[in-house]
Amino acid sequence: MRTLLSSPLPWLIGAFALVSIAAFFWLAGSMVVIDETGGVETAVAGNGSTERALHRLWGGYFYAIPRVEGxxxxxxxxxxxxxxxxxxRHMHTTVKVIGTKPCERLVKV
Incomplete structure (x- = not known):
């Protein structure tokens, strides 16, 4: 007796979905701030007239997909x-906050 999970079709659909999601995030770009000092309260991307906040994740990480230029x-x-x-948009930018004091130096990675 053959079950649904033993056929290759569900596995192919699942693999295609995962590749599609990964491609979307890769093409959309990313903004990442890694806080090694523990002093960062918020991180935003902006150009003087528009701001986009980065989402606070665990372990001192902030992340967003860029929608503004700045x-x-x-x-x-x-x-x-x-x-x-x-x-x-469509560009990956990573910034690391390092130093012995909170927010002592910012380094583009």
Missing amino acids: TIEVRCRNGVRKQVGYVT
């Missing part, structure tokens, strides 16, 4: 604001 601004708990990098 720079990444990191806003820290101690009031410091720093900008670095360039973001736009």
